[in-house]
Amino acid sequence: MKCTIIGATGYTAVELIRMIEQHPHLEIVSLVSDSKATESITEIYTFMNKKNYSLLREFSLAHLEEVGTELIFLATPSGISKQYLEQLKDWKGKVIDLSGDLRLDQISYEHWYEKPAVEPMIQATATYGLSEWNREAIKTSRLIANPGCYATAVLLGLLPFLKEQVIEPVPIIIHASSGLSGAGKSFSEQTHHVRSNENMRLYKMNRHQHIPEIESVIQTVTGQDAIVSFATHLIPINRGIMATMTLTPRINKSETQWREWLQAFYENEPFVRINGNDPEIKSVVGSNYCDLTIYADARTGHLTVVSVIDNMQKGAVGQAIQNANLMCGYEEALGLTQQPLFI
Amino acid sequence: MKCTIIGATGYTAVELIRMIEQHPHLEIVSLVSDSKATESITEIYTFMNKKNYSLLREFSLAHLEEVGTELIFLATPSGISKQYLEQLKDWKGKVIDLSGDLRLDQISYEHWYEKPAVEPMIQATATYGLSEWNREAIKTSRLIANPGCYATAVLLGLLPFLKEQVIEPVPIIIHASSGLSGAGKSFSEQTHHVRSNENMRLYKMNRHQHIPEIESVIQTVTGQDAIVSFATHLIPINRGIMATMTLTPRINKSETQWREWLQAFYENEPFVRINGNDPEIKSVVGSNYCDLTIYADARTGHLTVVSVIDNMQKGAVGQAIQNANLMCGYEEALGLTQQPLFI
Amino acid sequence: MKCTIIGATGYTAVELIRMIEQHPHLEIVSLVSDSKATESITEIYTFMNKKNYSLLREFSLAHLEEVGTELIFLATPSGISKQYLEQLKDWKGKVIDLSGDLRLDQISYEHWYEKPAVEPMIQATATYGLSEWNREAIKTSRLIANPGCYATAVLLGLLPFLKEQVIEPVPIIIHASSGLSGAGKSFSEQTHHVRSNENMRLYKMNRHQHIPEIESVIQTVTGQDAIVSFATHLIPINRGIMATMTLTPRINKSETQWREWLQAFYENEPFVRINGNDPEIKSVVGSNYCDLTIYADARTGHLTVVSVIDNMQKGAVGQAIQNANLMCGYEEALGLTQQPLFI
Amino acid sequence: MKCTIIGATGYTAVELIRMIEQHPHLEIVSLVSDSKATESITEIYTFMNKKNYSLLREFSLAHLEEVGTELIFLATPSGISKQYLEQLKDWKGKVIDLSGDLRLDQISYEHWYEKPAVEPMIQATATYGLSEWNREAIKTSRLIANPGCYATAVLLGLLPFLKEQVIEPVPIIIHASSGLSGAGKSFSEQTHHVRSNENMRLYKMNRHQHIPEIESVIQTVTGQDAIVSFATHLIPINRGIMATMTLTPRINKSETQWREWLQAFYENEPFVRINGNDPEIKSVVGSNYCDLTIYADARTGHLTVVSVIDNMQKGAVGQAIQNANLMCGYEEALGLTQQPLFI
Incomplete structure (x- = not known):
């Protein structure tokens, strides 16, 4: 499954990259960052430097197409996901939004987040991604509101x-x-x-x-x-x-x-x-x-x-991957079975 | 006011020593530790080494007399204070117990602490040292149950x-x-x-x-x-x-x-x-x-x-000194007006 | 490759268990702890509790045989590995000792560690496991002195x-x-x-x-x-x-x-x-x-x-697994390619 | 001794305020901050809120005069102290600069700090305030370069x-x-x-x-x-x-x-x-x-x-107060005898 991460320089993206790398069936095909486009993720995070990522790219539908993206992780903050979700409205692949932008209806969102909500029709098509409680719906969804931590x-x-x-x-x-x-x-x-x-x-x-x-x-x-x-x-x-x-x-x-x-x-x-x-x-x-x-x-x-x-895991990236597994028909725990890091 | 600290090697004692040293009217005349008697507090806590404390002593009423103790701080753990309180029953000076041994009646103490309580008659004479709420009683008390943190x-x-x-x-x-x-x-x-x-x-x-x-x-x-x-x-x-x-x-x-x-x-x-x-x-x-x-x-x-x-302060030693000030007729905030250590 | 960890309740063992679990070709067949024999590792470390380990066992050559051990990790402290190394002298499998007991010759060991050294003949057969500098010798060795951190x-x-x-x-x-x-x-x-x-x-x-x-x-x-x-x-x-x-x-x-x-x-x-x-x-x-x-x-x-x-990784367990890979003819980085945990 | 702190909202100033408050002979008469003038220090640092400080003031010689400043602590960063030092060139009181601006000669300063140095004639009149090694010069100085930490x-x-x-x-x-x-x-x-x-x-x-x-x-x-x-x-x-x-x-x-x-x-x-x-x-x-x-x-x-x-103490504020004591003829350790905070 070819994955693109949008908002690729935040903490969520760093954890997504780490986890996708140890997942047998997910593969990163592009890292998108409008604010750091043309920079290299491995120069921003030098600890990644044995990995071969292409440079950070600006978002565009053409680019998603070009690299063959099948699954997008939106690792953008609440209020920023909105703009990508609206541009992706007619895109055919799967999207998991890790921000809060799809979790609440318009009235509630604008009251609690104090910013404009995403188009209500988009929010209405999103599936709440609490894996254990919404498993069947997640399996057939193409748009996931990944839950808050x-x-x-x-x-x-x-x-x-x-x-x-x-x-x-x-x-x-x-x-x-x-x-x-x-x-x-x-x-x-x-x-x-x-x-x-x-x-x-x-x-x-x-x-x-x-x-x-x-x-x-x-x-x-x-x-x-x-x-x-x-x-x-x-x-x-x-x-x-x-x-x-x-x-x-x-x-x-x-x-x-x-x-x-x-x-x-x-x-x-x-x-x-x-x-x-x-x-x-x-x-x-x-x-x-x-x-x-x-x-x-x-x-x-x-x-x-x-x-x-x-x-960062069950509260964000781990659950996002669990949902990706469900959406893609993989075993639900695939790539997620590591032990806690007790020491 | 000549002070003796019993249980002089625990954390509470270390904080008591620090605070009493910057108090204008309290003076440490003896440090008592039955487990470390004859050792030097400044060899246990080398950071204190510009101070001239006499060696740690075993507890005895004769020793308290000898050094002229007027006020005792019991910095011993719950269950250990009991034995000192019982030996001090007829001692005439002031005592502030920082353990839990005087805070509860016998039935309650033995239920919650799961160990034998101090003699009920001693507990009955203790004043609960929540300074703000028991000020007048503290002023005339000779035995204080310093509150839990x-x-x-x-x-x-x-x-x-x-x-x-x-x-x-x-x-x-x-x-x-x-x-x-x-x-x-x-x-x-x-x-x-x-x-x-x-x-x-x-x-x-x-x-x-x-x-x-x-x-x-x-x-x-x-x-x-x-x-x-x-x-x-x-x-x-x-x-x-x-x-x-x-x-x-x-x-x-x-x-x-x-x-x-x-x-x-x-x-x-x-x-x-x-x-x-x-x-x-x-x-x-x-x-x-x-x-x-x-x-x-x-x-x-x-x-x-x-x-x-x-x-360590309002939850233990600071309040104990606040109570000592009340018991001794000093201004209540004496030696306690330092700012928080924000950095 | 069937692995037994001796000294299975220390920090090194906890990290070994975590790493071996994500290694495709290594498998834990027994956890040995003389001090905690008959206890359960998942009751000592409850965070492990979705895993099915058998109870901790006392060390014996018979037991190693019985579970088919091919590779032993000695996760015991310096001075304790010695006794196991001596009992394993004629055992035919591979051994990686993570303690200091095989790293120095007798004179040097007894001077710096201030305890009795392992039998010199055993120490003489050990290969120093600094993977990058001793790769060829490690590949053919059956006894590794895993380097100090x-x-x-x-x-x-x-x-x-x-x-x-x-x-x-x-x-x-x-x-x-x-x-x-x-x-x-x-x-x-x-x-x-x-x-x-x-x-x-x-x-x-x-x-x-x-x-x-x-x-x-x-x-x-x-x-x-x-x-x-x-x-x-x-x-x-x-x-x-x-x-x-x-x-x-x-x-x-x-x-x-x-x-x-x-x-x-x-x-x-x-x-x-x-x-x-x-x-x-x-x-x-x-x-x-x-x-x-x-x-x-x-x-x-x-x-x-x-x-x-x-x-815990290159300074102990990661390098031990790198050495195990070399000894077993696996790709050297197998099971070790996870990214650093930056967050 | 009436003290004014310039740069009153940084960490150094917070520590200066804390220490001056427990000093028997130093008194804060004004807190100067050009960037936060007219704000209240106790609204910026709410933990100070039992203290009565007047509002933060802009720097001016007239203001120093008005409040009767005798001793200035420059708690401004390197490169910023310069501008105050130049304005204070003919001021008659004592100045302790906690920045690096007086510690090096012009050539060295501009090489290592990579910014313009204070006027060389001002730097030349400053005394290096390493109390233990320059005590006699400090006693008669009116301008101190407080050493780096x-x-x-x-x-x-x-x-x-x-x-x-x-x-x-x-x-x-x-x-x-x-x-x-x-x-x-x-x-x-x-x-x-x-x-x-x-x-x-x-x-x-x-x-x-x-x-x-x-x-x-x-x-x-x-x-x-x-x-x-x-x-x-x-x-x-x-x-x-x-x-x-x-x-x-x-x-x-x-x-x-x-x-x-x-x-x-x-x-x-x-x-x-x-x-x-x-x-x-x-x-x-x-x-x-x-x-x-x-x-x-x-x-x-x-x-x-x-x-x-x-x-923050011997590396900055403590030594500044030690130097103030020397300059003012007080006992060198005045206000500085507190024990370390071991816990």
Whole structure:
């Protein structure tokens, strides 16, 4: 499958290149970057220098044709994917957009992202790429809205409980933390080492754009109107997300029973693991796994579900490749079976 | 005021020594360590080597007498303070215990700490040293239960709302994170750099010994039976705690009004600051401040209160010195006015 | 090729398991740990839990036979490999020892390691596994002394210059830094997060056991008696080594000429790259590359050669697999072509 | 002593404010920032918000007069101090410039800094502020060139040996590492957390502007033409410098004798400590100490001297205050006696 990456100099693209290279059936035929066209990716990222990539190219439909592109990864930021999606409207190949531009309807997008949405007709044809929950639709789709990193961690943890209606949809209290790669490659006070190091910072309280994504997917999948209280924090690590979710159960089970229930629910999933130990981000970094831990407490009556993922993998590139596998008819885990990088 | 530190080689003691040295009216007359008696603190911690401390001594009442001790800081771990407290029962000077041994009644202590409690009659005479909320009692006490680090961060954030009965006491959802110094000096897999670095770990879910401390102080101060759902996480920094607390308000105010309300509440406190920006741990590290931020969200109906402290300062040694100042009739902020160490 | 890992619970073993799993022709048939026999590796390292390993086993020749072991990786510490090497003396398969036990002759070993050396006859049959410099011997060897991490970084940088006699063999001044994984899994004050974090520490000055390894390999390969002044530092990262080496050239070339000279020297090596930018550890972490940078300064007359490797990869496991490939007649880079993990 | 800080929003200024606040005889009367004039320092750095600073002001001589400034700290970058120094040429108060603008003569400055030098007549009146080596001149000076951070660490380690002519002045091989605060507050790829974290990078090889500073001070103090080979590295910590220096002794002493010799040399210095243990940056962070360690090796014939300082303290602000104390006739250590922040 011949792949082109658009937005080829950001962090997402770097990870896509790394992962596609170890995938047996995907091949990069072009790297597109309008801002760095004619530059060499291996001069920007010198650590890649044993690889033979052609120079970065400007986007054009003719170029996609010329190199025989069959699958496009849009590794562009939210608000920038829009322009490529509109130009690709009549293009016949497959597209996976890793930005937020296809995840929300127009009204919701413009409210939460505070920028113009992609044409609604395009957004309407996109399939939400939460692989475990939308597998059949993904297989036949040609346009994927790859889920947000926090949304992936949260939804994989919440959906079994909401689907089976064993918890209340309101309130759902989520406190999540992410490493710095989630903030992308651009410079800011928050990403300056001296500021971020030895620090933890809460940001976008009640304003995070993954809130409507989470709530709308819950609506679509379970028919329930959940309301999510969502606090996001930046912690001084490069990769990883932990979401700690406090829930109110509707039925009575012991912690062990809940764990077995969840284990049974996800039994056949290659990338979802139910963890019997205290959860930690390191269990998944470098891998496409989502590890879920569940605690039940008689004293408070709460369930606590903890979800950890690598935001660059299951939260972005890993899941994009999982979706590419589904779209292309490959084995779902192909090229994604590496162990976490514990050390 | 002549001070002796018992348990003089742990992290708490190292911070006590640093702070007492810059305090104009406190003076260290002896460092006691039963496990390292006859060793030199400046050979254990060579960075101290321009200071002239006498050798570490075994504990004895005669020795305390001999050096003229007026104030003891117990920097021993929970379960170890007990033995010193019992030997000091009839000693006439002032004692500040930084462990958990005086914070809970016998039944609660033995349940949560899973070890024998100090004699109940001793615990009954101790004053809980949350300076801002127990100032008058501290001034006349001779025995202080210095609060736990998480408990300090949480209670300073919660008590105004519970005292004024403007939030529901149930449920209170708290997700808190701490740096590694909170885990103390002993070795474990969790404190090995390779494991803790680039990691975040949830631990002691529903089992943290600060849960009963928080709930019992709420009972004492406000007469309400709060139930706290408490998730604690380890993050790869040395110092600092952030507690993000999701609350259900009983009255309606805008975010600005809540902020002004809280500002007015703590108006005269030297160490509690109300923060209008996104909170971050770095704002308080190295200082005795507790910074509080408040968010109100019409969509979810929740209040979110975020509290940050330096666990070694306001969460331990800073508050101990603040309490010493109160007990000794000094100005409350004496020796504690240093700025945070932002860089 | 059926592989057994002895010492299967240390950091080296964890990395070996991760790498062997993505190798097309190597297969783990047994994990041996005398200290944790009968335990499960996936309960010790829960992040591995989608893999089906049999329980940890005690070492025995019978067991090796039973599972059909063809290749053993000794992932045991220096001083412990000795006992296995002696028991394996008449075993017919291939052995790669990742400890220091086969790298030095008896006198040198006992002087620098301060413990009893392996039987000299065993050590005499071992081949030093610096793949790029000993390829032909490795191909036909059945016993490999896998090089030390610092020694690998240093020798790959120094040997071209010494071999071609274009620098003085005395003095060679090397200042090197390593991440914490180099210190292994055991606990110590130096590996406690609170101590190592925000710190840099010099250790084993003039006493590092890689000094004689470096000097003896230089002797063997070039016939010269180099004297290496070697300062090693611990820095707060998990993986990676940088060695900055100050050399005195015997001939006159510009910086560009030196770079081209070195480029030509290593032209056909798959894992040695000559870097035109300022060197950084991140360029190689997660990969088997060794990146070399060269600076020539007319003012001082010195050449500075900088070498960076991932101590867990080219400095240990990656090179072990490279050697396994050579010994087994596979393509040398098989299973080792992953990109560095830049993010 | 009434102090004005010019360049009041950079890292150096933040540290100056923190230190001046705990100094009994220095008082901040104005904070000057041409780029942020009329803004509030406590809105830029909200962690300062219990302090009452007046708004940031534009620079003018009239303003200095008006607020009664007696001592100016120039916390402006190299190349920017120049313009203030020229405007202050006839001002009568004391000035300490923390930039590099007064450290080198015009030719050297313009060669190494690659920008226009300050007027030579101004530079000629400046006193080099390496407190321990220029104490008497500093006491009577009105204009101080505060030393560079690396230069301070290196010179305090080298000068005793060169002054006493017990080492060769050529070659001197120095490999030094610094934390990120040394790179200042501005944004770059190198200071982005994702890049700097888990990394070590060599930079400015043979081009660092502290090379001529080190060599010219050696010339001035000892009359010898030393040639320094200087490699500087960035490591992922916030504060601290370690310089490892390899030297060739002219006389024969044991390691213990060298240590005693150096101890005797610096016997009366309040801020120079001779360390008998392996050196580490953490020993000095937060303090004004310079810790020196010395190793002698019979095998190589080299002396290795290791110097550690906190780049924000002895490498910048601490030394500036030490110099202010000398200029103002205060006790040299006033306001600088805090312990290192080991935890």
